[in-house]
């Protein structure tokens with residue numbers, strides 16, 4: 001994850017936007033609340049290797 005994203009310089013704001021879009025996709029497909037939380041946690045665990053540290 002880190003080498004795949006480091007050169008993209010992804011910001012905190014861009015990450016937050018991705019989370020909102022992702023939640024919208026899950027809601028549109030009627031993914032239940034528990035699974036939504038689990039998926040957000042899994043994706044969230046990759047944040048330190050995705051958002052550029054500065």
Ligand code: HEM
Nearest residue numbers: 001004005007008010014015016018042043044046047050
């Ligand atoms: C705001 C959040 C994210 C953005 C803007 C983003 C954007 C990108 C872009 C543009 C690439 C291609 C980089 C290149 O080839 O030069 C990439 C690669 C990749 N991303 Fe993301 N990404 C984000 C989050 C995530 C998340 C949350 C995951 C998985 C949980 C993920 C998994 C991957 C993987 C596995 C690759 C490498 C694919 C490959 O080498 O073929 N990314 N990402």
